[in-house]
Amino acid sequence: MFFLCAAFPWFGMDIGGTLVKLVYFEPVDITAEEEQEEVENLKSIRRYLTSNVAYGKTGVRDVHLELRNLTMCGRTGNLHFIRFPTQAMHRFIQMGSDKNFSSLHTTLCATGGGAYKFENDFRTMADLELLKLDELDCLIRGLLFVDRVGFNGHPECYYFQNPSDTQNCVKRPCTLDNPFPMLLVNIGSGVSILAVHSQDNYKRVTGTSLGGGTFLGLCCLLTGCETFEEALEMASKGDSTNVDKLVKDIYGGDYERFGLQGSAVASSFGHMMCKERRDSISKEDLARATLVTITNNIGSIARMCAVNEKIERVVFVGNFLRINTVSTKLLAYAMDFWSKGQLKALFLEHEGYFGAVGALMELLKASEDL
Amino acid sequence: QSSVTYIHVVPRTIKKWKCNTYSEIININMIIMNLCVDFDYLCFIIFVAAFPWFGMDIGGTLVKLVYFEPKDITAEEEQEEVENLKSIRRYLTSNTAYGTTGIRDVHLELQDLTLCGRTGNLHFIRFPTQDLPVFLQMGRDKHFSSLHTTLCATGGGAYKFEGDFRTMADLELHKLDELDCLIRGVLYIDSVMPRECYYFENPTDPERCVEKPYPLENPYPLLLVNIGSGVSFLAVYSKNNYKRVTGTSLGGGTFLGLCCLLTGCSTFEEALEMASEGESTRVDKLVRDIYGGDYERFGLPGFAVASSFGNMMSKEKRESVSKEDLARATLVTITNNIGSITRMCALNENIERVVFVGNFLRVNTLSMKLLAYAMDYWSKGQLKALFLRHEGYFGAVGALLELLHPSECL
Numbered sequence: 001m002f003f004l005c006a007a008f009p010w011f012g013m014d015i016g017g018t019l020v021k022l023v024y025f026e027p028v029d030i031t032a033e034e035e036q037e038e039v040e041n042l043k044s045i046r047r048y049l050t051s052n053v054a055y056g057k058t059g060v061r062d063v064h065l066e067l068r069n070l071t072m073c074g075r076t077g078n079l080h081f082i083r084f085p086t087q088a089m090h091r092f093i094q095m096g097s098d099k100n101f102s103s104l105h106t107t108l109c110a111t112g113g114g115a116y117k118f119e120n121d122f123r124t125m126a127d128l129e130l131l132k133l134d135e136l137d138c139l140i141r142g143l144l145f146v147d148r149v150g151f152n153g154h155p156e157c158y159y160f161q162n163p164s165d166t167q168n169c170v171k172r173p174c175t176l177d178n179p180f181p182m183l184l185v186n187i188g189s190g191v192s193i194l195a196v197h198s199q200d201n202y203k204r205v206t207g208t209s210l211g212g213g214t215f216l217g218l219c220c221l222l223t224g225c226e227t228f229e230e231a232l233e234m235a236s237k238g239d240s241t242n243v244d245k246l247v248k249d250i251y252g253g254d255y256e257r258f259g260l261q262g263s264a265v266a267s268s269f270g271h272m273m274c275k276e277r278r279d280s281i282s283k284e285d286l287a288r289a290t291l292v293t294i295t296n297n298i299g300s301i302a303r304m305c306a307v308n309e310k311i312e313r314v315v316f317v318g319n320f321l322r323i324n325t326v327s328t329k330l331l332a333y334a335m336d337f338w339s340k341g342q343l344k345a346l347f348l349e350h351e352g353y354f355g356a357v358g359a360l361m362e363l364l365k366a367s368e369d370l
Numbered sequence: 371q372s373s374v375t376y377i378h379v380v381p382r383t384i385k386k387w388k389c390n391t392y393s394e395i396i397n398i399n400m401i402i403m404n405l406c407v408d409f410d411y412l413c414f415i416i417f418v419a420a421f422p423w424f425g426m427d428i429g430g431t432l433v434k435l436v437y438f439e440p441k442d443i444t445a446e447e448e449q450e451e452v453e454n455l456k457s458i459r460r461y462l463t464s465n466t467a468y469g470t471t472g473i474r475d476v477h478l479e480l481q482d483l484t485l486c487g488r489t490g491n492l493h494f495i496r497f498p499t500q501d502l503p504v505f506l507q508m509g510r511d512k513h514f515s516s517l518h519t520t521l522c523a524t525g526g527g528a529y530k531f532e533g534d535f536r537t538m539a540d541l542e543l544h545k546l547d548e549l550d551c552l553i554r555g556v557l558y559i560d561s562v563m564p565r566e567c568y569y570f571e572n573p574t575d576p577e578r579c580v581e582k583p584y585p586l587e588n589p590y591p592l593l594l595v596n597i598g599s600g601v602s603f604l605a606v607y608s609k610n611n612y613k614r615v616t617g618t619s620l621g622g623g624t625f626l627g628l629c630c631l632l633t634g635c636s637t638f639e640e641a642l643e644m645a646s647e648g649e650s651t652r653v654d655k656l657v658r659d660i661y662g663g664d665y666e667r668f669g670l671p672g673f674a675v676a677s678s679f680g681n682m683m684s685k686e687k688r689e690s691v692s693k694e695d696l697a698r699a700t701l702v703t704i705t706n707n708i709g710s711i712t713r714m715c716a717l718n719e720n721i722e723r724v725v726f727v728g729n730f731l732r733v734n735t736l737s738m739k740l741l742a743y744a745m746d747y748w749s750k751g752q753l754k755a756l757f758l759r760h761e762g763y764f765g766a767v768g769a770l771l772e773l774l775h776p777s778e779c780l
Contacts, residue, residue, distance in 0.1 A: 017660040017677055087684065113676075117662030134667050189655060189677035204668045206714065209675040210620075210707055213655055217682030221696070222631055226685065245599060245623055250430040252530030257547050258614045265619040266526075267430055267599035272627030274500070275636065286631070297620055301711065304616065308718045 005073040005364060007106050009045055012142075012360025014135065014353075015114025017189030018213055019083050019319055020092065021356040026050050027077040028069070041100050049080060056091065059084035065350055068152055073364045081353050083319075089118055090125070097126035107131050109359040111138040131362070136204060138358025139186060140196055143317065145361055146350050147176045157315075159346050163332035174346065176315075183311045185302050187318035188352065189213035193302060195309045205305045208298065212320030215294045222290065223283040231287055232324055238288030242281045245270025268293040288326075295327040299334035306335075306343050314345050319352030396776070418486060420519050422458055425770025427548065427763075428527025430599030431623055432496050432729055433505070434766040439463050440490040441482070454513050462493060469504060472497035478760055483562065486774045494763050496729075499527055506531075506538040515540035522769040524551040544772070549604060551768025552596055553612055556727065558771055559760055560586045567725070569756050573742035584756055586725075593721045595712050597728035598762065599623035603712065605719045615715045618708065622730030625704045632700065633693040641697055642734055648698030652691045655680025678703040705737040709744035716753055724755050729762030 010025040026046060030038075053061045060083055067079040084092065096102075108122070111133040122128040147156045155173035162168040176182070183205075184194040190211040196202040212228075219231035247255050248262030249271075260266075269289060271277040302314055314335055321328055328347055335345040350357070423438040439459060443451070466474045473496055480492040497505065509515075521535070524546040535541040560566050567586045572578040593615075594604040600621040606612040622638075629641035651673075657665050658672030659681070670676075679699060681687040712724055724745060731738055738757055745755040760767070 017655055017680060018683065113657070113660030113662070113665065117660065119662075136668075189660070189680050190675075206710070207670075208707065208710060209654070209678045209680075210703065211677055211680075213677030213680030213683065214703070217653075217677075217679030218628075220685075220688060221679070221682050243627075244619070245430055247526070250526030250530065250599070252526070252532075255526065258549075260617075265600075267621055267623030267627075268619045269627030269631070270430060270599050270619075270621075270623030272631050273431070273623065275630075278630060293620065293624070297618065297707065300616070300618060301714070304711070304714050304718065308714065 005075070007104070008042060009104065009106060010072075010360060010363060011106075011108060012138075012356040012358065012363065013108065013110040013112075013115070014138065014355035014359060015086060015089065015110055015112040015118060016135075016319075016352075016355075017113060018086055018216075019188075019352065020086050020089060020112075020114065021319075021353050022082040022084075023353060023356040023360050024049050024080045024082060025070075025072060025075075025077050025360065026080060027075050029076040039104065042104055045099060045101075049082070050078075055082070055084065056088065058088050065353070066152075067146075067149065070149060072360075079357075081350065081356075083352075086114055089114065090121065093118070093121055093125045093128075096122075096128060102127040107363060109133060109363040111135045111355050111359045133359050133362050135355050136186075136192065136194060136202070138355045138362065139317070140184070140194070140199060140202060140354075140358070141361050142354035142357030142359075143184070143315075143348065144176075144179070144199060146354065146357055147179070147348070151349055156349050157346055158349070159344060160329060160332040163329060163336050163345075169329060169332075176346070179313075181309070181311045181313075183302065183306050183309060183314045185298065185314060185316045185318075187211055187298060187316060187320035191298055191301075191318075193305050195305070195311060205309060206301070208301055210294055210297050212294075212318065215290055215320065218290045218294075219287050222286045225283075225287070229323070232291075232326070234284045234287035235291040235326060236288075238282060238284030238286065240265075240285065240289035240292045242277070242285045243271055243289035244268050244292070265292070265296065268296075291324075291326055292330065295330045296334060299331050300338075302331075303335060303338055303343065306339075312343055314343055315348065316345060317348055317351055317354060321347065322351050419773050420517070421455060422517065422519060423485075423770060423773060424519075424521060425551075425766040425768065425773065426521065426523040426525075426528070427551065427765035427769060428499060428502065428523060428525040428531060429548075429729075429762075429765075430526060431499055431626075432598075432762065433499050433502060433525075433527065434729075434763050435495040435497075436763060436766040436770050437462050437493045437495060438483075438485060438488075438490050438770065439493060440488050442489040452517065455517060458512060458514075462495070463491075468495070468497065469501070471501050472505075478763070480559075480563065492767075494760065494766075496762075502527065502531060503534070503538070506534060509535075509539040509541060520544050520773060522546060522773040524548045524765050524769045546769050546772055548765050549596075549602060549612070549614060551765045551772065552727070553594065553604070553606055553609075553764075553768070554771050555764030555767030555769075556594065556725070556758065557589070557609060559764065559767055560589070560758070563759070566759050567756055568759070569754060570739055570742040573739045573746065579739065586756070589723070591719070591721045591723075593712065593716050593719060593724045595708065595724060595726045595728075597621055597708060597726060597730035601708055601711075601728075603715045605715070605721060615719060616711070618711055620704055620707050622704075622728065625700055625730065628700045628704075629697050632696045635693075635697070639733070642701075642736070644694045644697035645701040645736060646698075648692060648694030648696065650675075650695065650699040650702045652687070652695050653681055653699035654678050654702070675702070675706065678706075701734075701736060702740065705740045706744060709741050709748075712741075713745065713748055713753065716749075722753055724753060725758060726755060727758055727761055727764060731757065732761050 012023045014021040062081045065081040110130045115132045186192045191208045244265045245267040247266045332345040335343040425436045427434040475494045478494040523543045528545040565583045567584045592606040596602045601618045603615045654675045655677040657676045742755040745753040
């Protein structure tokens with residue numbers, strides 16, 4: 001059998017508003033002959049990427065997400081998941097230039113807004129031509145692929161059973177067999193909501209600018225934190241009900257007529273117009289309130305779209321959900337509660353990497369059916 | 371007391387009852403209706419609530435009070451008038467500020483209004499819900515309860531503070547649903563005020579942007595967006611047929627709360643002042659910041675906001691923005707989120723006309739214009755954003771109307 005495939009190295013890149021997501025396929029079936037012929041900088045790239053888990057000051061390889069012994073385009077190898085802030089893009093391009101990446105004559109498939117924004121920088125700084133791909137096309141393609149191949153023998157997809165019960169809320173695996181139709185909510189710096197009827201038939205229903213970037217930006221301003229991890233750490237310890245005005249704060253109880261429980265938030269940050277309250281809350285409370293506000297707003301909009309599009313399955317992806325169990329559980333709860341069990345919230349382990357995977361697959365187009 | 375007058379056409383008798391409580395009024399009306407049915411009489415019932423006529427809406431942030439000042443008081447009536455009723459009337463109409471935080475919006479006064487056979491002026495007063503105890507104390511000091519008048523109140527506070535009204539001022543509240551009152555108030559005011567409803571022509575062009583009146587005849591179906599501390603979205607199909615489509619907790623209270631935290635301001639007016647001087651594009655991450663231009667595939671122009679406050683994760687950018695920029699970004703974020711959800715509701719419900727009310731829009735032309743623009747732009751001209759002059763007072767007006775024309779009667 002003869003496969004017409006792209007030359008190594010195989011990368012897929014998704015240059016988002018906040019993070020660059022990079023997937024790298026490390027072949028493990030290299031023959032002795034192939035190894036001998038391999039050019040030096042290709043070898044050095046492979047060694048650099050696979051023998052480190054951190055790159056520079058801000059690059060991280062998510063080892064726990066590595067897909068091992070994957071077959072792509074007739075080759076067997078490991079798929080690695082790497083991320084670094086988009087702010088460090090120029091340093092990355094410089095590195096590509098230093099390592100003479102362009103001499104490898106490989107196509108660099110890139111998606112995300114940055115594929116357009118940095119196209120010229122790639123060309124002028126590193127003599128690299130980007131093959132620009134649409135981020136939502138790549139997202140869907142990447143998602144379906146990873147769900148199909150599975151996560152090292154385990155399911156990629158999961159949901160929460162008993163989301164409304166904090167004691168008994170448990171994570172359960174599932175698969176996306178017969179995935180269509182699905183509502184796909186991609187929570188990055190901003191949010192896109194897609195109604196997907198088949199791999200090639202989807203529409204962007206709407207979006208919201210109140211996304212992961214809003215959570216992090218507001219948290220940095222309100223609490224003085226600097227990173228996503230710090231913000232989540234603070235949020236995990238705070239109590240948002242000190243910050244938000246609840247229905248019971250206005251009604252003295254439930255607003256029964258319209259089925260609004262006393263514990264529902266009537267006005268996010270609504271207590272903060274009062275000086276005594278401002279002086280009595282902690283940074284952790286503010287971080288929690290920011291997280292809850294942004295998450296619930298996304299949940300609310302997702303629900304409206306699901307109802308409008310008549311879709312019952314809502315899949316949430318994007319790096320806002322990375323290590324963010326508070327939000328994933330909140331979303332699971334909100335979908336379940338407000339729809340009285342009609343809607344199901346699903347999540348995927350590789351969260352924010354699907355765009356990059358989709359870009360890699362575009363590179364390997366010939367192998368799509370394998 | 372309130373009184374119910376009952377007139378038989380045949381055999382031409384007039385009976386009058388005086389009632390002390392709202393439930394007595396309802397009971398009498400039931401008796402009359404039964405009599406009519408039993409004896410096949412034609413009759414007219416005239417129901418007149420006793421003065422003073424108030425409608426009250428106790429919201430999450432503000433209490434809205436409407437007061438009807440009669441101008442057609444006869445000499446006889448004036449002589450019979452009890453002292454504290456006269457003093458209440460004088461206090462309310464000769465001041466425009468009450469205590470440290472109460473305000474009468476004189477520019478909203480409706481003059482020479484005819485209500486329930488009386489002619490007078492309708493006054494619009496507001497004060498922070500935080501100061502309700504002061505108001506109750508005043509009601510107690512002026513022996514309001516001795517007037518035996520029904521106090522019709524709506525809003526969450528009608529439920530929350532019911533006990534306080536009773537114990538602090540010996541007043542019984544007749545509690546009404548806030549959304550019922552809102553719709554009733556909107557329809558009434560629009561019917562008596564020809565220029566109540568308006569829209570913006572050329573909302574984004576500062577040179578050419580102009581307010582134009584919009585006659586709300588045949589108003590149905592209507593999407594009514596009430597932006598108070600929080601937001602409710604109502605699809606109104608007829609006077610008595612509406613549903614609460616959804617709501618959002620990101621409302622006026624969020625704008626003010628976040629502004630106070632981010633800028634150190636303390637009032638709504640200060641927050642708006644700052645916002646008017648700021649530039650939100652320094653704070654927000656736009657589509658062009660991510661794409662280098664438009665995201666053409668999905669029709670997103672470069673100037674659209676991709677991530678609100680998205681630039682604020684960068685320390686340098688945080689240090690380079692002003693308080694005014696932050697206030698502006700907060701306003702724009704909250705307003706656009708409401709606009710976005712509104713659009714989805716309008717689409718779901720198949721409604722083209724959207725009316726925005728609520729005190730978030732008070733003295734807030736920035737948000738109104740933003741909403742007007744957003745509705746028009748994102749719907750490609752399909753949706754029209756409408757506004758009403760009496761913004762946040764409709765619940766209180768609806769409560770007053772319930773006092774004068776109880777919906778349970780006939």
